[in-house]
Amino acid sequence: MPLVLNEEQEMLKSSAAGFLAEKAPVSALRKLRDDRDAAGFSRALWEEMSEMGWAGIAIPEAYGGLEYGYVGLGLILEEMGRQLSVSPLQSSVMVGASLINIGGSEAHKRTLLPAVAEGKLLITLALQEGLHHAPEKTALKAIASGDNFILTGKKVLVMDAHVADKIVVAARTSGNAGDAEGISLFLLDAKTEGLSRERVIMVDSRNSGNVVLDNVSVSKADLIGDLNGGMAILEQVLDIANACLSAELLGLSLQAYEATIEYLKQRSQFGVLIGSFQALQHRAADMFAELELCKSMVLASLQAIDNGEDNVSLMAAATKAKLCEVAERVTNEAVQMHGGIGMTDEFDMGFYMKRARVAQQTFGGYSYQLDRFASLNGF
Amino acid sequence: MPDLEQFRADTRSWLEENCPETMRQPMMDESDMVGGGRKPTFKHPDQKLWMERMAAKGWTVPTWPKQYGGGGLDKHEAKILREEMSSLQCRAPLQGMGISMLGPALLEYGSEAQKLQHLPKIANGDIWWCQGYSEPGAGSDLASLQTKAEEKDDYFLVNGSKVWTSGADKADWIFCLVRTDNSGSKHHGISFLLFDMTSPGVSVKPILLISGRSPFCETFFDDVKVPKENLMGEQDKGWSIAKYLLTHEREMISGFGRGASKKFCETAVEAIGLEHGRLADPVLRNDIAKLELNILAFAKTMERVGDETKSGKGLGAASSIFKYYGTELNKTRCELMIDVNGEQAMGWEGDNYAGGHFSRTWLRSKGNSIEGGTSEVQLNIIAKRVLGL
Ligand SMILES: Cc1cc2nc3c(=O)[nH]c(=O)nc-3n(C[C@H](O)[C@H](O)[C@H](O)COP(=O)(O)OP(=O)(O)OC[C@H]3O[C@@H](n4cnc5c(N)ncnc54)[C@H](O)[C@@H]3O)c2cc1C
Numbered sequence: 177m178p179l180v181l182n183e184e185q186e187m188l189k190s191s192a193a194g195f196l197a198e199k200a201p202v203s204a205l206r207k208l209r210d211d212r213d214a215a216g217f218s219r220a221l222w223e224e225m226s227e228m229g230w231a232g233i234a235i236p237e238a239y240g241g242l243e244y245g246y247v248g249l250g251l252i253l254e255e256m257g258r259q260l261s262v263s264p265l266q267s268s269v270m271v272g273a274s275l276i277n278i279g280g281s282e283a284h285k286r287t288l289l290p291a292v293a294e295g296k297l298l299i300t301l302a303l304q305e306g307l308h309h310a311p312e313k314t315a316l317k318a319i320a321s322g323d324n325f326i327l328t329g330k331k332v333l334v335m336d337a338h339v340a341d342k343i344v345v346a347a348r349t350s351g352n353a354g355d356a357e358g359i360s361l362f363l364l365d366a367k368t369e370g371l372s373r374e375r376v377i378m379v380d381s382r383n384s385g386n387v388v389l390d391n392v393s394v395s396k397a398d399l400i401g402d403l404n405g406g407m408a409i410l411e412q413v414l415d416i417a418n419a420c421l422s423a424e425l426l427g428l429s430l431q432a433y434e435a436t437i438e439y440l441k442q443r444s445q446f447g448v449l450i451g452s453f454q455a456l457q458h459r460a461a462d463m464f465a466e467l468e469l470c471k472s473m474v475l476a477s478l479q480a481i482d483n484g485e486d487n488v489s490l491m492a493a494a495t496k497a498k499l500c501e502v503a504e505r506v507t508n509e510a511v512q513m514h515g516g517i518g519m520t521d522e523f524d525m526g527f528y529m530k531r532a533r534v535a536q537q538t539f540g541g542y543s544y545q546l547d548r549f550a551s552l553n554g555f
Numbered sequence: 556m557p558d559l560e561q562f563r564a565d566t567r568s569w570l571e572e573n574c575p576e577t578m579r580q581p582m583m584d585e586s587d588m589v590g591g592g593r594k595p596t597f598k599h600p601d602q603k604l605w606m607e608r609m610a611a612k613g614w615t616v617p618t619w620p621k622q623y624g625g626g627g628l629d630k631h632e633a634k635i636l637r638e639e640m641s642s643l644q645c646r647a648p649l650q651g652m653g654i655s656m657l658g659p660a661l662l663e664y665g666s667e668a669q670k671l672q673h674l675p676k677i678a679n680g681d682i683w684w685c686q687g688y689s690e691p692g693a694g695s696d697l698a699s700l701q702t703k704a705e706e707k708d709d710y711f712l713v714n715g716s717k718v719w720t721s722g723a724d725k726a727d728w729i730f731c732l733v734r735t736d737n738s739g740s741k742h743h744g745i746s747f748l749l750f751d752m753t754s755p756g757v758s759v760k761p762i763l764l765i766s767g768r769s770p771f772c773e774t775f776f777d778d779v780k781v782p783k784e785n786l787m788g789e790q791d792k793g794w795s796i797a798k799y800l801l802t803h804e805r806e807m808i809s810g811f812g813r814g815a816s817k818k819f820c821e822t823a824v825e826a827i828g829l830e831h832g833r834l835a836d837p838v839l840r841n842d843i844a845k846l847e848l849n850i851l852a853f854a855k856t857m858e859r860v861g862d863e864t865k866s867g868k869g870l871g872a873a874s875s876i877f878k879y880y881g882t883e884l885n886k887t888r889c890e891l892m893i894d895v896n897g898e899q900a901m902g903w904e905g906d907n908y909a910g911g912h913f914s915r916t917w918l919r920s921k922g923n924s925i926e927g928g929t930s931e932v933q934l935n936i937i938a939k940r941v942l943g944l
Binding site for chain 2: 178179180437440441451452454456457458460461462464465468469470471472473475476494497498546547549550551553554555
């Protein structure tokens with residue numbers, strides 16, 4: 177498959193760009209933050225997005241989706257990155273729906289996916305326990321008891337935890353923390369007895385949350401995938417999530433970069449435009465080169481997912497590592513090259529830097545991904 | 556499409572039959588390259604055989620028209636040939652400035668007579684070309700060149716000197732930038748001449764490189780008479796030809812960033828070994844992972860730009876990064892190659908040290924970000940032309 181967007185994809189991208197610029201620009205994020213909005217996103221807007229099919233973009237047609245693939249989802253996320261639009265697209269579609277679609281039973285898919293595609297059901301994943309992303313270190317215990325499992329423990333950094341309807345919890349059913357084997361995935365209703373949620377507002381003004389499970393009972397029927405076989409499902413979902421987060425990082429980096437180039441053409445010091453200083457020109461040109469590499473990697477890894485290629489993990493790790501490196505550099509330079517104004521809350525650039533860091537860390541940052549890339553290459 | 560599949564099958568079987576086994580081994584260094592010329596040197600007789608067989612099919616320059624010694628292949632066929640050659644690990648049969656630099660410029664700007672005179676000889680490896688661009692006072696600021704060509708009856712009288720002329724001591728002909736007018740802006744008044752290096756008044760003096768080889772020279776012109784029909788394009792308007800040719804030179808040089816057929820990390824594992832499945836040297840592992848990541852991302856970008864061009868989107872701005880990024884990447888690779896192979900890699904002569912292969916390759920790579928326009932100049936170009944700064 178050629179590394180270019182087809183006409184349909186180009187159209188999706190430009191219509192998403194237009195829609196988001198109008199309805200979900202950075203000023204909307206700022207307003208959500210300043211109003212201390214209870215949901216942390218606009219439900220009315222999410223409804224509109226869902227009506228356009230975005231919530232079902234990567235869900236198979238058989239389950240009420242558009243079956244447009246992850247290239248499609250990535251294009252929307254890239255544009256959302258440009259505008260820093262807030263929505264449950266990442267928690268519920270990129271992660272939740274992918275998880276059900278990959279690991280769920282036919283019954284799970286039939287009951288859950290159409291509701292996700294309509295934007296009526298939010299599913300999120302509760303995975304992380306410690307400071308860092310390390311899925312194999314899952315320790316939260318699920319102890320068999322008759323036809324049920326009893327779950328006790330705490331999860332952190334659960335996207336949109338406080339507004340989710342369903343939460344998939346990764347729990348240890350055998351072995352020890354650190355073993356890839358022995359992790360199982362349980363689908364829980366967010367209102368289950370013994371489950372409590374605490375909203376955590378992140379530096380990028382988005383929602384994360386802690387989920388505490390205190391002797392929560394869950395039926396075997398709510399197991400996603402095989403008992404002890406959760407890791408294989410998680411790996412696939414995390415590859416998808418990291419490729420998609422890379423698309424978001426690409427969008428926000430391009431936006432921050434382009435705004436900076438514009439500023440270099442407007443701001444004068446010493447009687448000349450600051451863009452005429454070679455010290456800034458060379459850094460700008462070098463970042464241009466890096467961003468071109470990022471574009472290629474994002475598209476290549478999303479295509480690899482859609483084509484079911486056998487190097488998806490390697491491509492996802494490589495892409496996320498590259499985007500972590502470049503997004504960090506570009507957002508830092510964007511603030512630096514704006515001088516004092518870049519440090520003000522009133523100016524938008526800070527939002528880009530904040531969002532970049534959260535997206536970088538989500539499901540494994542630079543060092544995690546580079547290490548994974550090396551291991552997948554056999555060294 | 557079925558035609559292309561047939562073409563692929565035919566190409567593959569022809570290559571399998573005609574490419575000698577020795578020409579399917581990776582090239583170790585510059586001495587394995589074949590440049591042709593009037594007095595060609597072949598390290599191995601198979602090099603000659605392989606060059607001649609490919610030239611007979613026009614496949615030393617697969618996309619050039621047949622009447623000029625090319626293979627007349629379209630983009631798709633040429634891609635298939637490239638793919639089949641790389642899957643069989645066939646070496647390039649013939650390389651040099653004639654094929655990758657002057658040829659494309661001749662096709663674009665040459666007169667019919669010039670094309671017929673020069674292109675077939677380039678394709679067959681009969682003539683070795685060198686490039687007379689840089690001068691002692693005109694490097695990055697190439698347009699300030701001063702080698703003078705005075706118009707006489709039916710010839711130009713050329714006086715001046717060039718420097719860093721790669722292969723001038725072996726070359727048969729030179730394509731040379733000269734000044735025919737000094738009155739206007741520095742970009743005006745440059746002309747593009749082609750002439751025989753055996754012309755009276757041409758002399759060369761080799762310059763030893765840090766890699767211990769001597770592929771470049773000082774080149775002097777002392778009342779050299781160049782027939783007027785050897786002017787390519789219009790008089791005084793050679794600068795656009797010069798730039799056109801430079802884009803091809805940069806494309807060729809950036810190919811170094813593409814990486815070798817064998818993955819760098821495999822070499823590293825052989826040399827250093829694994830501990831618990833990881834390269835035993837954790838610091839190097841980190842550097843090599845970064846390198847492999849960038850090699851992959853660079854290759855994907857070349858692929859994307861190629862696909863965009865094929866789909867009719869035109870050559871995007873992304874192509875402006877190739878020379879800069881590819882050469883910097885190659886320098887990083889060569890530095891790491893030394894680290895991976897340890898102090899042995901610093902050997903200079905003798906079989907133990909692969910004849911100085913590593914150290915010489917490492918040293919030569921430093922020139923990649925200087926020749927064909929330095930990295931700094933490439934960044935200037937991106938800043939000005941692409942970013943509009
Ligand atoms: C291996 C090799 C082979 C070569 N082969 C040939 C050949 O066959 N034919 C030929 O004609 N030439 C050849 N060259 C010459 C090459 O094109 C020049 O060396 C090159 O263009 C740089 O010019 P210079 O050496 O005069 O360096 P300078 O232009 O003097 O540059 C010195 C330093 O200043 C920097 N600099 C210069 N201008 C600027 C600027 N505006 N902004 C920022 N930094 C700047 C450069 O980047 C460099 O770091 C070869 C060079 C090498 C190394």
